Amino acid sequence: MIRLYDSARAQVTPLESRDKGRVSIYLCGPTVYDLPHLGHGRHALVWDVLRRWLIFSGLEVRFVSNITDIDDKIIARADAEHVGEEEITATYEAAWWAALDALGVARPDATPHATAYVESMVELIEELLERDVAYELDDGLYFDVGAVADYGLLAGQSLESLRSGARVEANPDKRSPLDFALWKNAKFGEPSWSSPFGSGRPGWHTECVVMSLGLLGDGFDIHGGGLDLKFPHHENERAQAVALGRHFAGHWVHHGWVMVGEEKMSKSLGNFTSLTDLLAQTDPRAYRLLVLRSHYRSPIEVSPSTIQDAERALARLDALARRFELAPLAGTTLERASSFEWRDEERALYDVVHAAMEDDLDTPAAVAVLFEALTRANTLADEGEGDRARSLAVAIGACFAGLGLRLVADASALDTETATLVARRDQARAQRDWANADRYRGELVALGWIVEDGPSGTVVRRG
RNA sequence: GGCGGCGUGGCCGAGUGGUUAGGCAGGGGCCUGCAAAGCCCCGUACUCCGGUUCGAAUCCGGACGCCGCCUCCA
Numbered sequence: 001m002i003r004l005y006d007s008a009r010a011q012v013t014p015l016e017s018r019d020k021g022r023v024s025i026y027l028c029g030p031t032v033y034d035l036p037h038l039g040h041g042r043h044a045l046v047w048d049v050l051r052r053w054l055i056f057s058g059l060e061v062r063f064v065s066n067i068t069d070i071d072d073k074i075i076a077r078a079d080a081e082h083v084g085e086e087e088i089t090a091t092y093e094a095a096w097w098a099a100l101d102a103l104g105v106a107r108p109d110a111t112p113h114a115t116a117y118v119e120s121m122v123e124l125i126e127e128l129l130e131r132d133v134a135y136e137l138d139d140g141l142y143f144d145v146g147a148v149a150d151y152g153l154l155a156g157q158s159l160e161s162l163r164s165g166a167r168v169e170a171n172p173d174k175r176s177p178l179d180f181a182l183w184k185n186a187k188f189g190e191p192s193w194s195s196p197f198g199s200g201r202p203g204w205h206t207e208c209v210v211m212s213l214g215l216l217g218d219g220f221d222i223h224g225g226g227l228d229l230k231f232p233h234h235e236n237e238r239a240q241a242v243a244l245g246r247h248f249a250g251h252w253v254h255h256g257w258v259m260v261g262e263e264k265m266s267k268s269l270g271n272f273t274s275l276t277d278l279l280a281q282t283d284p285r286a287y288r289l290l291v292l293r294s295h296y297r298s299p300i301e302v303s304p305s306t307i308q309d310a311e312r313a314l315a316r317l318d319a320l321a322r323r324f325e326l327a328p329l330a331g332t333t334l335e336r337a338s339s340f341e342w343r344d345e346e347r348a349l350y351d352v353v354h355a356a357m358e359d360d361l362d363t364p365a366a367v368a369v370l371f372e373a374l375t376r377a378n379t380l381a382d383e384g385e386g387d388r389a390r391s392l393a394v395a396i397g398a399c400f401a402g403l404g405l406r407l408v409a410d411a412s413a414l415d416t417e418t419a420t421l422v423a424r425r426d427q428a429r430a431q432r433d434w435a436n437a438d439r440y441r442g443e444l445v446a447l448g449w450i451v452e453d454g455p456s457g458t459v460v461r462r463g
Numbered sequence: 464g465g466c467g468g469c470g471u472g473g474c475c476g477a478g479u480g481g482u483u484a485g486g487c488a489g490g491g492g493c494c495u496g497c498a499a500a501g502c503c504c505c506g507u508a509c510u511c512c513g514g515u516u517c518g519a520a521u522c523c524g525g526a527c528g529c530c531g532c533c534u535c536c537a
Contacts, residue, residue, distance in 0.1 A: 165465055316500095368477070379503095
């Protein structure tokens, strides 16, 4: 079974799934009040890769990721734009899915929305009140973190040391600055729900407890998100579950950030801090490859040069797909290794890639192995071992599919003008009329084509 | 103040105490009518100072630098 770093234990630990052969994952999704940025993109990719690989290796995965559609920021944005909250959330949720679709991120099995679970949240809060771990102040209900013995487990700090570092105190009446809002009393003009403790709306940390336990059940396997969610969000979720005596996530997985080389990201250089912008100017697969080439817990740098680096590496992969005419895989479909044929050499490749992936999702190692295999496949083909070369190439494509990276052979249809130029060039070359052959190539290049002369004549493709 | 992480060749980015990471860029060569694609070869890196060791980028100690979390955040 895969070994993953567990933030609660602060070490790489084998994933012991609750049900053999099945893995349940709850991922904290976005608050939809603005366009997704590069960090969201990495986040989505990391989890898509984990999910896909688990499925590829033969496990049944249930993957749930929520949408937070009620929150201070949504309200603030709606106010600023003088529109309703629903308009804000509808707009940005659509942008979210559009970006993820473009990235080739498969949709979750379920995408619960917080506003659909308010009733359950109210019930949970009532239980917390009954157990005396929540208390009321003038502006709402708060959770008493002092009631949870090991509060600070995820943060890796004691309650005392966390308390001493607390910097902001929204409500000075709180018993501890770390206590968090379970329920915020309604304010004029804000969305609200009625409850036994008055009209209002839930605090952020409760929704994920309700939705994860509700959809995946007690003791679900993996709970994840960005490193920034580890504390206080995940800590607070866990605190509520613990206070209720519920068995929460078995494994906590957090990924690192996207670093931006500030100056290089300046507007003058085509600033693309929004994921939507990046995807408009880059092959989304390049971003996936960039993400794959660093470890999920490390920070990654996203800059025009690292993106370009990835684009060029991707071009080599596509060249492989072209050379061996690989069928495209890994779109919205979640591939399984068992549906491919693995001869000895290919099996060995898969085993090495798999071992890397099982080792805390070591995608950089997996990618390195696959690039080495790519060179081997090309070498074999150069040496006339076409058969072995092809089956190796197919295996490489399959492994990348397991990582969600689709290799594209690009069989784009040619317009009449292009087809004519290609035919004329072939004719000129057949007659060893190099001057005209070069002229037609020049014309094709001017039309934006990359021209290659293969065994069967001139081949053009888009750059 | 507390907790945690990082400092690798031109760039990105892995790393087990002794053997090539990988990619991109660059140089040389093969192939090609010329290209492109592909293949081969090359740079011999690990912040600094001590220590452990036959041997450390990899372990220990220290210094310097950088970053994150402790507040909404993927």
